[in-house]
Amino acid sequence: xxxxxxxxxxxxxxxxxxxxxxxxxxxxxxxxxxxxxxxxxxxxxxxxxxxxxxxxxxxxxxxxxxxxxxxxxxxxxxxxxxxxxxxxxxxxxxxxxxxxxxxxxxxxxxxxxxxxxxxxxxxxxxxxxxxxxxxxxxxxxxxxxxxxxx
Amino acid sequence: xxxxxxxxxxxxxxxxxxxxxxxxxxxxxxxxxxxxxxxxxxxxxxxxxxxxxxxxxxxxxxxxxxxxxxxxxxxxxxxxxxxxxxxxxxxxxxxxxxxxxxxxxxxxxxxxxxxxxxxxxxxxxxxxxxxxxxxxxxxxxxxxxxxxxx
DNA sequence: TTCTCAACGTTGGCCCAGCCAACGTTGGCG
DNA sequence: CGCCAACGTTGGCTGGGCCAACGTTGAGAA
Numbered sequence: 001x002x003x004x005x006x007x008x009x010x011x012x013x014x015x016x017x018x019x020x021x022x023x024x025x026x027x028x029x030x031x032x033x034x035x036x037x038x039x040x041x042x043x044x045x046x047x048x049x050x051x052x053x054x055x056x057x058x059x060x061x062x063x064x065x066x067x068x069x070x071x072x073x074x075x076x077x078x079x080x081x082x083x084x085x086x087x088x089x090x091x092x093x094x095x096x097x098x099x100x101x102x103x104x105x106x107x108x109x110x111x112x113x114x115x116x117x118x119x120x121x122x123x124x125x126x127x128x129x130x131x132x133x134x135x136x137x138x139x140x141x142x143x144x145x146x147x148x149x150x
Numbered sequence: 151x152x153x154x155x156x157x158x159x160x161x162x163x164x165x166x167x168x169x170x171x172x173x174x175x176x177x178x179x180x181x182x183x184x185x186x187x188x189x190x191x192x193x194x195x196x197x198x199x200x201x202x203x204x205x206x207x208x209x210x211x212x213x214x215x216x217x218x219x220x221x222x223x224x225x226x227x228x229x230x231x232x233x234x235x236x237x238x239x240x241x242x243x244x245x246x247x248x249x250x251x252x253x254x255x256x257x258x259x260x261x262x263x264x265x266x267x268x269x270x271x272x273x274x275x276x277x278x279x280x281x282x283x284x285x286x287x288x289x290x291x292x293x294x295x296x297x298x299x300x
Numbered sequence: 301t302t303c304t305c306a307a308c309g310t311t312g313g314c315c316c317a318g319c320c321a322a323c324g325t326t327g328g329c330g
Numbered sequence: 331c332g333c334c335a336a337c338g339t340t341g342g343c344t345g346g347g348c349c350a351a352c353g354t355t356g357a358g359a360a
Contacts, residue, residue, distance in 0.1 A: 059308080067158065070310090071311080071348085074309065074310055121166055210337060244336095
């Protein structure tokens, strides 16, 4: 009885929602292992990448761009600023706001982390051919488009 | 500038791991909304379904079958037993163990919840054709097979 | 102008899922 | 008999996400 697979009930195991959640959890593990090597987490990268791509922004803006609650942005920016990857400065034009900008070190780190992310994708998709990867991406994109009509 | 999508940096938005996690989170939301109508949660259903499918088992066994930590099984079985969906009895053959069995009410509830799960799959996959659903399932299964070589 | 209301950053807290350590109890094997 | 493993149970920790409240600041209405 030392059988192999300790998974869920058969009924669930073949269910698309279950497959999705399992696959997502493998992906998350790969990613967070990669991020850990940088001493950072997923949301740090999201913020850093958003800043590197679209330029400086207020914390609230950043939160909206990255779908991170503004209260959580505070702590994450503290971390990034503490490492010199990002600078927090009061906005002279609106004293309610802080302007967050990437430093050179931050841009470099963002670039390195992007490579880490790429490697994780390779690992994740290893068993699939290029064509199949495209298929998967296309299907998932269709799903998301449909389900994010607000 | 009231633009529509408040998502992640462009670099991530097209990344398979990101697509997966987003799709999985939609799926999880659909499922947990469905489960909420039964006053239960996902892990309750996993346990109940495993019991209904494969018959009575000890808590440790159940945990292994469903990939739920044995400490979490305790509370979940408490809930299920409190609702009369399940019975916890000492195993006469091994006094370390409890034997958990579904009651008739439990079997009925499991059946109803399975229908709820089915509906959630329909909602989730609504934008895809039958053929595409099969493709998606096949691709995800391949991914999981590859990544769960222990 | 003054009043009112919204947005900002920040603190603190809650919830959910998953994981792990520890304990006393019990069984099986050397 | 003695040791070790498995059991159920308690308690606690982590990571991620969400929400409420507060004092500050800006902007539009009366």
